[in-house]
Amino acid sequence: MSRMADFGNDLYTGKRSIDFVGKAKTWYAISAVIMLIALAGFGVRGLNLGLEFEGGSEFRVSTTQTSGDYQQEATDAVREVAGPAASANVTLIGGNQVRVQTEKLPETEMNDVGSQLAQTFGVQASDVTQNTIGASWGASVSKQALRALVVFLVITAALMAVYYRNWKMSLAAMVALAHDMLITVGIYTWSGFEVSPATVIGFLTVLGYSLYDTVVVFDKVRENTSDAFETRRQTFAESANLAVNQTLVRSINTTVIAVLPIIAVLAIGFARVGPGTLLDLSLALFVGMVVGAFSSVYIATPLLVHLRRSDADVVELDKVASRHHERVGDRTPATVGAPAAGASDAPSSPLRSSSGTTPARGDGAEARVTPSPDADAEQTVTGRAVHRYAQSGPRNQPRRTPRSKR
CATH class of the missing domain: 1.20.1640.10 (Multidrug efflux transporter AcrB transmembrane domain)
Structure with missing residues (x-):
């Protein structure tokens, strides 16, 4: 989950x-x-x-039990009255009711089909309901x-x-x-x-x-x-x-x-x-x-x-x-942290090493090593990154790295 x-x-x-x-x-x-x-x-x-759209006759037989061949039995009952060419759509509803749908039959044939279905399923004639639906x-x-x-x-x-x-x-x-x-x-x-x-x-x-x-x-x-x-x-x-x-x-x-x-x-x-x-x-x-x-x-x-x-x-x-994506895509990891043109491999400050950490003090005490968050950014002697707005002086004066007053 x-x-x-x-x-x-x-x-x-x-x-x-x-x-x-x-x-x-x-x-x-x-x-x-x-x-x-x-x-x-x-x-x-x-x-x-369905019958509601095409029209036809419908019979519903209420019975307590049905055999496995109830569909064939109902179809045979319809064909005994309407002829061997008659078709029937037989379905079981709720386990105790057989629905038989046929093409539209005359009233006399409908009564005969209802009686034949009652005889086939062994129920009373009153247990067979019939209905006619017109295509209109x-x-x-x-x-x-x-x-x-x-x-x-x-x-x-x-x-x-x-x-x-x-x-x-x-x-x-x-x-x-x-x-x-x-x-x-x-x-x-x-x-x-x-x-x-x-x-x-x-x-x-x-x-x-x-x-x-x-x-x-x-x-x-x-x-x-x-x-x-x-x-x-x-x-x-x-x-x-x-x-x-x-x-x-x-x-x-x-x-x-x-x-x-x-x-x-x-x-x-x-x-x-x-x-x-x-x-x-x-x-x-x-x-x-x-x-x-x-x-x-x-x-x-x-x-x-x-x-x-x-x-x-x-x-x-x-x-x-798209232009923005191109600009962002130009800043590949290989160029990040690379030295500027004309710069040597020596540290930019005697108190700052090329790895971006502060060297040990001369008195032998263990120095606090602070990793550089961005190798391109200017840093103070304490190893802190200088805000980008502080990296340039007023009125385009040369950049000056703040020095510690200690």
Whole structure:
């Protein structure tokens, strides 16, 4: 645990750094491949839309016990009435209820299917409930969800542009949201998970979580870049990368804490409860939160740096910071402490040795040896370093090393 704390502290102080911004092309390539696979899923398999979106008939059989072949038994019961070409989606809910979904059946066939299911599972006809859902209801839900999504994106983009006073930050956040949504839905296409109204609610919730995580990172980016514009010691990319490192541990902790209860719900849902609203919602949240945490760290900030690299103020900052790095880089350890031009190897003062220590006194007493903090700095006869403002006399007079009055 202490190692994790030390690792997070090193990231925050800059002692250790992960180059998220510098390796932006790598993250872009990884995301592009994943998004292409997600898009291919729409053409190859498509979404497994639930009964609420496609319409159809649903039967629920309340039974105290089920055999291992309950799915085949329910399918055979449906085909005995609707014909051998009929298909049925059979799932077990809560261990004591069998749900059978079919295409939309006429009322007479629905009654016959209900009776056949009751006979197959050995229950009363009253223990079998039946319901018909039209496709118009699903179309209405889809239309309202799409409208809510558009309104959400427009308002969010406008608020972020006003809050950060920079539309490019808003654009980077919107691209990250689109990235999260595409990958999340793509996972649903390839996995075959059913898309229900609860799943759509989960998708919208994922957008809010992803945006929240991105805003936290962007707040730190704005703080660091503002300091960089004042001090002129870091480039825009360096200050933004430092912000991502400083918020990395926080993003990981937040995601883990948010995902842990969802994992518990998923485990209970798959093991005991079965398909339902709770499972659909938690599954969408789990997939979306993991993808959202990835985009907040690896996509949003590198994209922001890429969008702002041609801004006049950023270009000027990078030039000044680069010159500062060159000046600092010229002060290599080999030049520190080297004698000045024309100086001999002899000590600069009879009372100061070349090693920067005070020699022993002539009376034989043991001298106090004081190491020099800086070999380039002037020192008094006692071995103390002279302040840099005291190394030059007034009005550019020759430097004079203070001497001891003893």
